Amino acid sequence: MDRRIQKTRQLIMNTFLDLLAEKGFEKITISDIAERANINRGTVYLHYVDKFDLLDKCIETYVELLLNHCANSTDTNLSASAFQSVFEYLEKNFTIYKLLLSNEGVGFFRSRLYDIIAQTVTEVIGIKPENNAFSNGITTHFLTSGFIGVLEWWINNSMPCNVQEITEQLMFLLEPYTKRFVSL
């Protein structure tokens, strides 16, 4: 992709997040963004149809970035190193995810993340054929909610414990299920 596109999209999103932290979503205008980013107002419309679209794309982007840092981990799934790299990434980009998760993300970020993780959990459970014998919906939502709950708690409380600790604790809590459901 053209470097200019990457750069301007990045710039617009960063500016948007800055303003989100400063004044909240409703008070943000397209003119605000253009002015702060020092780009032409028309350029914003070249990439996003309106500020709602921008919020969507923003959420989509940061959900993807978060999950990529999980996929890039050496092991495939549910391994300690996968969780560790997720939490390390969160730690590095703390301010952004704190913003997206709390108040101003308007809950959209959380629900988008939830859907994708639930999807993944369903697939992981489905690998072992014998798991299909009983209702996996309950299991999926139990595990997904648990994981996201921990993630939210950790971010909203400004990372009260370090990455190492939260990873270990999470692995301990998941241990019974990794044995039962995962086919590795």
Place this chain on the structure above:
Amino acid sequence: MDRRIQKTRQLIMNTFLDLLAEKGFEKITISDIAERANINRGTVYLHYVDKFDLLDKCIETYVELLLNHCANSTDTNLSASAFQSVFEYLEKNFTIYKLLLSNEGVGFFRSRLYDIIAQTVTEVIGIKPENNAFSNGITTHFLTSGFIGVLEWWINNSMPCNVQEITEQLMFLLEPYTKRFVSL
């Protein structure tokens, strides 16, 4: 001027100065700059004919910026507030001017600054007609060298005293001449 021009020139100069600090002028290549700045190599040639031209323009820009901060001061010339704002600006942009003054500016920055200040001093002295009675060349170069010497000493020694002190001291040293030559 088009925002794109301002931005790319700024970006190229900043990248150039970064590389100047890192590896020195000779080892810098145009490709280096383009790569680090994440712009097309051709774009650099759109603004500068080669790296020597870039160095020139860079020096010119930062000499002008320095002098603007003098001109923008409320009083016209040789006033404490004028000097103060110059040193405040230098303090704010310490790393850049340290770089331009020492080794890697290759002396071009100093001599360019010298010429302009000498020019200004000549003009200031010339305001009072009776000054023309004797050789002003000597006076001009005495005052210019003195001022630049102080400036260089202050920067090269990493600002060993604060802005207030250096301004006062300089005003004290210049006092006999402000009385004699300036027409305020």
Place this chain on the structure above:
DNA sequence: GATCACGTGTTGATTTTTCAACAAGTGTTT
């Protein structure tokens, strides 16, 4: 001596961004 890797400076076609102007909507002030 040939080859290779690398930097230079330039070209032309393509894409993105800019700018200024527009019509339309909204809320505030007089």
Place this chain on the structure above:
DNA sequence: AAACACTTGTTGAAAAATCAACACGTGATC
């Protein structure tokens, strides 16, 4: 009700940056 300031979303022409490719020079390596 009219005037005002401000934001929205869109338009077309102009300017800029991008990309891939070129010929050329230089120095190292085989």
